[in-house]
Amino acid sequence: MNDPGRRLPSGSEPVPDPADGPTDGPAGGLTGARSSDRTRAAILRAARAHFARHGYERTTIRAVAADAAIDASMVMRYFGSKENLFDAALTIDLRLPDLAAVARDDLPRVLVRHFLDRWEGDPADDALLLLLRSAVTHERAAERMREIFAEQVAPALGEAVDPRRAGLVSAQLLGLALTRYLLRAPGVTALTPDEVTELYAPALAAVLS
Template sequence: MMQDAEKNAPPRRSDHTRAAILNAARHRFATQGFERTTIRAVAADAEIDPSMVMRYYGSKAQLFDAALAIDLRLPDLTAVPADDLARTLVRHFLHRWEDDPTGDALLLLLRSAVTNDQAATRMHEIFAAQISPALTAALGPERTAARAGLISAQLLGLGLTRYLLRLPAVTVLTAEQIIDTLAPAIQATLEQR
């Protein structure tokens, strides 16, 4: 009986406060970087006292670490035909980045990984823990080991050039043009023997 009441209970105020802090932190870290982001600025954006940020996250480094917690939300690749796997991956990442590019923790991580060792380590961990197992499930272990890193490089290169560097030759392309152009390169990587 008690468990049902807990499931149907409205979200606690602390959950809302944590989410507000995390959203504000992701925005600040994405736009200003780790060094220029302050606890006071994050608190002001979240409309709370700076002591609340410290209460929930302990330090700026711990807040940054929480902001970098990322689920790539990969689809079940085992259900995708092998010849459509690359198109599915490119479409997924484009959709993911274009839904909310300023609030996307993956873009925050990509921007930060270039200059921050903690972010670079997190990038390695996320892609190793999520891309590689998803590809292994779809392709088998013998075809995945060397390919996961190269596919990650291609997808992260797309994110870097389209959303962070905003190279005109890449930003003018529609999502379908990118899928049609990039997917064959990723497919070739997937099929390499």
């Protein structure tokens, strides 16, 4: 806080003290934007966890808000409805590498390993598994899954790969995810990521060749 007894040079203005509260200047706006981003991220993390655990129908705005440590009205302020929140939770970047720089013979192995790393990587990044689980019973999730693979996988494979083959590559990768993470087929879950890559890459190679 500025000391009222301290004399300032003529023409000088008091310097705002952070303890006096937020300001309306650029710094205050930046702080507000960062706080808004953190709140939105916290809501999405909580929503993804609830949708993954309980499904769309059993997930409530109040439960999501409680896990995000905010009031339910804030969830509605950011997303407007549970349907909009669900849609936002399903926004996913597959983070595909630059496949144009990958040798054709290495492409199947790179693809399989990348998706295994995405599915089995950071536990906090569970949006892809949420989408996979939800797509089985929720039409919007199934539609979003189709959009993501059509918009990200096919373009990443480039013009060198026939679009029909790109679609089959997506089908194979989704089939692997379904049996390993949802159905949890023993013969698939028992394999290490290295073993899956070694054994499954030839199947993709057959489609791409």
